[in-house]
Amino acid sequence: MYRDPVQSLEALLPPAAAGAAMRPLRVGMIGIGTVGAGTFRVLARNQAEIAGRAGRGIRMVVVCARSLARAMGVVGTGVALTNDPMQVATHPDVDVLVEAAGGTGPARDWVLAAIRAGKHVVTANKALLATHGNEIFAAARQHGVAVAYEGAVAVSIPIVKALREGLVANRIEWVAGIINGTTNFILSKMRDEGVGFAEALAQAQALGYAEADPTFDIEGIDAAHKITLLAANAFGMPVRFADAQVEGITALQGLDVACAEQLGYRIKLLGVARRRRDGEAEGVELRVHPALVPAMHLLAQVNGSMNAVMVKGDASGVTMYYGAGAGGEQTASAVIADLVDVARLEGTRPAQRVPHLGFHASAVNEDLAVLPRAAVHTRHYLRVPVHSAQQIEAVAAWLAAQQVPVGQVTLANDKALPPGSGPQVLVLTDTVAQSIVDLAVQALAAHPAVAGPVVALRVEMLAG
Amino acid sequence: MYRDPVQSLEALLPPAAAGAAMRPLRVGMIGIGTVGAGTFRVLARNQAEIAGRAGRGIRMVVVCARSLARAMGVVGTGVALTNDPMQVATHPDVDVLVEAAGGTGPARDWVLAAIRAGKHVVTANKALLATHGNEIFAAARQHGVAVAYEGAVAVSIPIVKALREGLVANRIEWVAGIINGTTNFILSKMRDEGVGFAEALAQAQALGYAEADPTFDIEGIDAAHKITLLAANAFGMPVRFADAQVEGITALQGLDVACAEQLGYRIKLLGVARRRRDGEAEGVELRVHPALVPAMHLLAQVNGSMNAVMVKGDASGVTMYYGAGAGGEQTASAVIADLVDVARLEGTRPAQRVPHLGFHASAVNEDLAVLPRAAVHTRHYLRVPVHSAQQIEAVAAWLAAQQVPVGQVTLANDKALPPGSGPQVLVLTDTVAQSIVDLAVQALAAHPAVAGPVVALRVEMLAG
Numbered sequence: 001m002y003r004d005p006v007q008s009l010e011a012l013l014p015p016a017a018a019g020a021a022m023r024p025l026r027v028g029m030i031g032i033g034t035v036g037a038g039t040f041r042v043l044a045r046n047q048a049e050i051a052g053r054a055g056r057g058i059r060m061v062v063v064c065a066r067s068l069a070r071a072m073g074v075v076g077t078g079v080a081l082t083n084d085p086m087q088v089a090t091h092p093d094v095d096v097l098v099e100a101a102g103g104t105g106p107a108r109d110w111v112l113a114a115i116r117a118g119k120h121v122v123t124a125n126k127a128l129l130a131t132h133g134n135e136i137f138a139a140a141r142q143h144g145v146a147v148a149y150e151g152a153v154a155v156s157i158p159i160v161k162a163l164r165e166g167l168v169a170n171r172i173e174w175v176a177g178i179i180n181g182t183t184n185f186i187l188s189k190m191r192d193e194g195v196g197f198a199e200a201l202a203q204a205q206a207l208g209y210a211e212a213d214p215t216f217d218i219e220g221i222d223a224a225h226k227i228t229l230l231a232a233n234a235f236g237m238p239v240r241f242a243d244a245q246v247e248g249i250t251a252l253q254g255l256d257v258a259c260a261e262q263l264g265y266r267i268k269l270l271g272v273a274r275r276r277r278d279g280e281a282e283g284v285e286l287r288v289h290p291a292l293v294p295a296m297h298l299l300a301q302v303n304g305s306m307n308a309v310m311v312k313g314d315a316s317g318v319t320m321y322y323g324a325g326a327g328g329e330q331t332a333s334a335v336i337a338d339l340v341d342v343a344r345l346e347g348t349r350p351a352q353r354v355p356h357l358g359f360h361a362s363a364v365n366e367d368l369a370v371l372p373r374a375a376v377h378t379r380h381y382l383r384v385p386v387h388s389a390q391q392i393e394a395v396a397a398w399l400a401a402q403q404v405p406v407g408q409v410t411l412a413n414d415k416a417l418p419p420g421s422g423p424q425v426l427v428l429t430d431t432v433a434q435s436i437v438d439l440a441v442q443a444l445a446a447h448p449a450v451a452g453p454v455v456a457l458r459v460e461m462l463a464g
Numbered sequence: 465m466y467r468d469p470v471q472s473l474e475a476l477l478p479p480a481a482a483g484a485a486m487r488p489l490r491v492g493m494i495g496i497g498t499v500g501a502g503t504f505r506v507l508a509r510n511q512a513e514i515a516g517r518a519g520r521g522i523r524m525v526v527v528c529a530r531s532l533a534r535a536m537g538v539v540g541t542g543v544a545l546t547n548d549p550m551q552v553a554t555h556p557d558v559d560v561l562v563e564a565a566g567g568t569g570p571a572r573d574w575v576l577a578a579i580r581a582g583k584h585v586v587t588a589n590k591a592l593l594a595t596h597g598n599e600i601f602a603a604a605r606q607h608g609v610a611v612a613y614e615g616a617v618a619v620s621i622p623i624v625k626a627l628r629e630g631l632v633a634n635r636i637e638w639v640a641g642i643i644n645g646t647t648n649f650i651l652s653k654m655r656d657e658g659v660g661f662a663e664a665l666a667q668a669q670a671l672g673y674a675e676a677d678p679t680f681d682i683e684g685i686d687a688a689h690k691i692t693l694l695a696a697n698a699f700g701m702p703v704r705f706a707d708a709q710v711e712g713i714t715a716l717q718g719l720d721v722a723c724a725e726q727l728g729y730r731i732k733l734l735g736v737a738r739r740r741r742d743g744e745a746e747g748v749e750l751r752v753h754p755a756l757v758p759a760m761h762l763l764a765q766v767n768g769s770m771n772a773v774m775v776k777g778d779a780s781g782v783t784m785y786y787g788a789g790a791g792g793e794q795t796a797s798a799v800i801a802d803l804v805d806v807a808r809l810e811g812t813r814p815a816q817r818v819p820h821l822g823f824h825a826s827a828v829n830e831d832l833a834v835l836p837r838a839a840v841h842t843r844h845y846l847r848v849p850v851h852s853a854q855q856i857e858a859v860a861a862w863l864a865a866q867q868v869p870v871g872q873v874t875l876a877n878d879k880a881l882p883p884g885s886g887p888q889v890l891v892l893t894d895t896v897a898q899s900i901v902d903l904a905v906q907a908l909a910a911h912p913a914v915a916g917p918v919v920a921l922r923v924e925m926l927a928g
Contacts, residue, residue, distance in 0.1 A: 022815060042779045046635050052700060052827025053632045055815050150630070156780035158630025166614070166622025168517045169800030171510050236516060298786065301765055315506045316620035316787060316797040322762065323783035333780040336633030344816045351486060351519050352808045363516025 024057035025343040028094035028119075030085045030110055031101035032065040035124055035151070037074045038328030039098060039335045054340040064088045064101075089114040096342050098335060099123040108132045115139045115147070120345075122338040124151030124331050127216075130225035133232075133239035137356040144350050146342055151334030153226040154179050154307040157323040158337065163233045163311060164358040170313025172234040174274040176462055177309030178302050179226045181325030182217035183249050183269040185209045185305045187257075187290075191266060196254045209305050209326075219248035220269060220288040227271030230309070231286050233358035235275050236365050240286065243370035247289040256455055258416040259383055259426055263408070265292035266300040270460060276371065283371035292381050292459040299462060310462055318464040374435035379459035380404075382427040382437075383412070384444060385452035389423040394449050396427065402440040405430035422451050428459060488521035489807040492558035492583075494528040494549045494574055495565030496535045499588055499615070502792030503562060503799045504539055518804040528552045528565075553578040560806050562799060563587040572596045579603045579611070584809075586802040588615030588795050591680075594689035597696075597703035601820040608814050610806055615798030617690040618643050618771040621787040622801065627697045627775060628822040634777025636698040638738040640926055641773030642766050643690045645789035646681035647713050647733040649673045649769045651721075651754075655730060660718045673769050673790075683712035684733065684752040691735030694773070695750050699739050699832060700823035704750065707834035711753040720919055722880035723847055723890055727872070729756035730764040734924060740835065747835035756845050756923040763926060774926055782928040838899035843923035844868075846891040846901075847876070848908060849916035853887040858913050860891070866904040869894035886915050892923060 029036055043050065043058055051057045062080040064087070065071035071081050082088060089097055089110045097114040099107055099121060107128045111121050116139070123129070129136065129149055140147045150160045154177070163175070178184050182204060189200035201218065204210035216222045228241040249269055260267050267290050274285040293300045298320055302308040307325030312318050324330040345353055357364065384395050389411055396409045404427075412424035429437070437456055444454045493500055507514065507522055515521045526544040528551065529535035535545050546552060553561055553574045561578040563571055563585060571592045575585050580603070587593070593600065593613055604611045614624045618641070627639070642648050646668055653664035665682065668674035680686045692705040713733055724731050731754050738749040757764045762784055766772040771789030776782050788794040809817055821828065848859050853875055860873045868891075876888035893901070901920055908918045 038779075042633055046633060046778070048827075049635055049700075050633060052823045053628075053819070055819070055824050156777075157783055158626050161625060161630050162622050164517075165805070166625050166801055167797065168804045169506055169510060169514060169797045171513055236513075296765075298762065298765055301760075301762055313620075313797060314510070315502075315793040315800075317791070317794055319621055319785070319787035321783070321785060324781045327781070329779040330781055333631065333633045333777060336779075337630055340632045341629070344812075344818070347816065348808075348812055352811065354808070355517070355519070359516045360519050363512075 022056045024059040025339065026059055026061045026093055026095045027098055027339065028062045028088040028091050029060060029098040029100055030064045030088050031099070032063055032071045032074050033100065034328040035331045035335065036063070036100035038332035039100065040075055042329055042332040042336060050336065050340065054343045056343055058336070058339050058343060061093050062088050062091050085110045086113055089119070090117040094119055096120040096122060096339065098339070099125055100335070104128050104131050108136070111136055112139055115143050115145055118143060118145060120145045120342045121147045122335055122342065123147070123149055124155065124335055126152040126222065126225035126229060130228045130239060130241040133229070140356060141350065141361060146345060146353060147356055148338035148341055149229070150338050151331045153229055154309055154321070154323065154325050155327065156330035156333045157307060157309065157321045158334070159230070159309045159321050160233065162319070162321055163230060164354055167311060167313050167316055167319070170315050172275070173312040173314060174272065175227070175230045175234045175309065175311050176270055176272045176460060177307065178268050178299060179271045179307050179309065179325065180217055180223040180269060181305035181307060182210045182214060183223070184302065184307070184325070186218070187249065187267055187269060188303045190254055190257050191261065194254065194258070197250065197252055218250050220246045223269060223271045223288045227273050227288060228286065230271070231273035231284055234273060234311070235284055235368060236359035236363055237284060237368040238364065238366060239357070240370050243286060245287040245289070245373050245376070249290050252290050253455070255416070255418065255421070256383060256457065259412050259424065260292050260381065261295070262413050262416050263381070263410070263426060263428065264295050265459065266295050267291070267457070268293050268299060272460065276377065278371055278375050283369050283375070285376050286370045287376060290457055292457055294461060297462060312464070374433065374438070376434040377431050378434070379431055379461065380429040380437050381457045381459050382429070382441070383455040384425040384427065384450060386423050386425050386449050387451045391449035392425050395425045398447060399427060399440055402443065403436050404440050405432050486520045488523040489803065490523055490525045490557055490559045491562055491803065492526045492552040492555050493524060493562040493564055494552050495563070496527055496529040496538050497564065498792040499795045499799065500527070500564035501538045502796035503564065506793055506796040506800060514800065514804065518807045520807055522800070522803050522807060525557050526552050526555050549574045550577055553583070554581040558583055560584040560586060560803065562803070563589055564799070568592050568595050572600070575600055575611070576603055579607050579609055582607060582609060584609045584806045585611045586799055586806065587611070587613050588619065588799055590616040590686065590689035590693060594692045594703060594705040597693070604820060605814065605825060610809060610817060611820055612802035612805055613693070614802050615795045617693055618773055618785070618787065618789050619791065620794035620797045621771060621773065621785045622798070623694070623773045623785045624697065626783070626785055627694060628818055631775060631777050631780055631783070634779050636739070637776040637778060638736065639691070639694045639698050639773065639775050640734055640736045640924060641771065642732050642763060643735045643771050643773060643789065644681055644687040644733060645769035645771060646674045646678060647687070648766065648771070648789070650682070650713065651731055651733060652767045654718055654721050655725065658718065658722070661714060661716055682714050684710045687733060687735045687752045691737050691752060692750065694735070695737035695748060697822035698737060698775070699748055700828050701748060701832040702828065702830060703821070704834050707750060709751040709753070709837050709840070713754050716754050717919070719880070719882060719885070720847060720921065723876050723888065724756050724845065725759070726877050726880050727845070727890060727892065728759050729923065730759050731755070731921070732757050732763060736924065740841065742835055742839050747833050747839070749840050750834045751840060754921055756921055758925060761926060776928065838897065838902070840898040841895050842898070843895055843925065844893040844901050845921045845923050846893070846905070847919040848889040848891065848914060850887050850889050850913050851915045855913035856889050859889045862911060863891065863904060866907065867900050868904050869896050
């Protein structure tokens with residue numbers, strides 16, 4: 001039988017040295033807000049259970065906070081406190097840095113400093129990794145340390161682990177999901193209570209589901225950070241956030257939520273990454289936008305601030321992962337899972353470890369590009385305000401002549417329409433290039449039958 | 465910074481030795497049926513992608529099959545073939561044994577022989593691990609090898625990994641799921657088409673969703689194997705299949721499917737493992753039975769032969785995992801994920817690895833017992849055939865007097881009832897000990913108002 005030479009050498013070590021790896025993993029943390037405090041609390045509460053699973057303890061040794069008084073209220077007196085993030089990042093007693101401060105500029109500096117000092121890093125900061133991930137992962141590879149980020153996507157759901165380890169046998173065809181809790185809360189409100197976007201947002205803010213400045217969430221940027229990381233892990237491509245097509249829900253009208261319902265669909269903000277051949281070349285659709293999903297689809301049942309991610313693998317078929325998309329302890333669940341993974345990898349060679357983006361550097365396809373908007377292929381929903389209901393056939397015929405593959409055409413029910421609204425033609429198309437839809441929508445504006453702005457939304461069937 | 469001594473020693477090795485672990489992992493497989501053939505096919509088809517993720521190749525070197533001719537039709541000429549399972553289990557060129565033959569007696573012998581020969585083992589055989597798991601895992605611990613079994617529960621869904629690694633930070637409160645595809649297919653048919661159990665079973669057999677001898681599936685035994693393994697991983701207890709309470713769906717009547725629907729519930733065969741204090745002692749409810757689930761609950765939307773598992777952790781909250789519950793390539797997806805995990809652990813110490821049942825041996829609670837049936841606490845659905853609809857209040861009052869906490873009482877709609885059926889009182893209870901329900905059901909038979917056998921089914925809300 002094959003024997004690993006390192007294992008044989010280890011047998012020659014004195015017992016004390018062989019057992020040395022079992023002392024507690026020493027953690028330094030920057031930030032003691034919701035995520036940081038949650039991490040400290042769960043580590044303390046479940047320390048026996050975690051050590052029983054990990055085979056060693058996990059001990060917080062130093063925390064950086066803006067307010068030391070407030071930090072001491074959380075962590076007590078057994079943990080060193082500092083105002084200086086760099087001191088934590090390079091602390092000689094720290095094995096692993098937990099970056100729980102958020103933001104991109106300074107966080108990048110702290111993380112790179114920790115890596116250069118030979119520390120592993122755990123972070124739930126999707127903005128940081130979506131914008132500086134390629135640089136950070138390259139530095140980690142160079143210094144032989146791990147950067148783990150399960151909490152960066154759909155916090156409590158172990159989707160990074162599922163994609164990178166659980167589904168490792170598969171050629172992944174697509175990943176799609178509801179990966180922003182704030183917008184899903186807003187969309188659920190719009191549907192359940194028939195309110196408009198502005199009112200639903202105000203409710204979300206009042207209940208703490210949306211921040212005072214909700215831009216990152218409602219413009220789809222947060223979801224784009226996350227789907228970018230999932231795409232890299234799914235397809236073996238670099239992090240390409242700058243190329244993602246991002247559309248939020250601020251322009252979404254209650255009328256379209258109601259019309260979608262009439263057609264048997266619900267509107268969700270989806271992040272979608274799909275590998276596709278476009279002519280000779282292979283590319284990846286990487287996009288965030290509101291989309292119609294069949295009302296009976298599992299994703300359509302994901303309500304409130306919950307998240308869910310679906311993955312289609314060639315062997316596994318469709319699998320789905322569901323759970324909380326935000327919250328201090330929910331994020332802590334993922335941060336601590338990363339810490340336990342780190343606790344297990346001391347003494348291993350980087351070549352043995354799960355690669356940062358799922359594929360070893362030599363297997364990453366640097367040429368795998370994000371397809372431009374025009375080349376995206378989906379079904380579409382079109383809502384066309386017309387002067388008279390009789391014009392439904394004229395609109396359908398005109399769209400077909402523009403090479404739009406019209407599937408279903410109907411009129412919006414009166415009860416779906418707000419008072420004073422004219423008739424609305426609803427169209428569901430078959431799969432078609434975005435370029436054709438964009439041209440048709442633009443040209444429709446000049447059509448004499450059309451009485452107002454045409455709305456186009458994508459439709460995702462997400463079938464096995 | 466702390467440096468692992470093994471890592472330092474490794475730096476002293478000549479380059480060839482340090483790189484030695486990167487040669488392909490060599491696999492021997494017993495069985496080339498649906499799962500074995502699927503594993504071979506996916507390994508071959510996705511070999512570049514898998515090696516790019518694993519950092520090394522995975523190569524099938526020897527296969528044991530009953531028909532060598534049939535086996536050669538699957539694996540071609542590049543793989544050694546044999547009729548002798550023990551030859552594969554102890555083959556000098558094999559690093560890891562894939563047991564894909566099924567069954568318990570001989571499979572146990574092969575797996576133990578492989579372990580004693582220093583081989584890692586991968587299997588999707590839940591019957592084997594539920595009945596001989598404690599012995600097999602103890603032997604693996606003694607010999608320092610891994611036994612991996614992701615495919616044994618809800619094949620393509622990485623639920624073992626999620627529970628054991630992704631949710632490692634949590635104290636798990638309960639695990640519950642639809643973990644048998646055959647019975648879920650039958651229950652979906654019964655509901656969607658209003659057919660009885662026998663007809664739905666016949667359809668499942670005709671379509672290949674049920675075996676010629678469906679006993680293991682329809683009697684709940686297969687699901688009990690799986691929930692037993694999940695319970696051990698969730699709570700740090702030994703494998704206690706013999707103590708599980710197991711009830712299948714053979715006695716389920718179409719009438720109760722219809723009455724459940726009227727009340728806003730669907731009937732699913734659930735595996736449930738729940739940690740609970742019962743007086744002074746802590747115990748685990750470990751059970752498989754048909755249960756009413758709220759129709760709007762995500763688990764109620766899991767139809768056909770699909771599987772889904774929900775886990776409630778104290779930090780994560782509820783997470784859910786959904787996917788195919790059977791199939792050759794779907795199981796292969798899990799088997800190969802295990803092989804990649806094994807490919808990564810050569811040279812590691814067992815103490816660094818994910819323990820077989822989630823907890824290191826010293827942290828397993830040998831005293832954590834399965835609660836007896838009488839001590840199980842759930843809500844209940846009762847259907848009481850009565851001579852006259854006027855007796856509804858008498859039945860409710862009588863149940864309350866028997867300490868059954870009656871929540872909702874109503875009469876079955878006429879349209880739910882088969883022709884000639886008398887009136888039926890439907891009762892939903894609050895949470896109550898099984899002992900109280902059992903006594904009440906038994907005593908009800910003698911109540912003058914009652915016109916036939918009383919049906920009692922558990923109700924699971926599975927709320928966060």
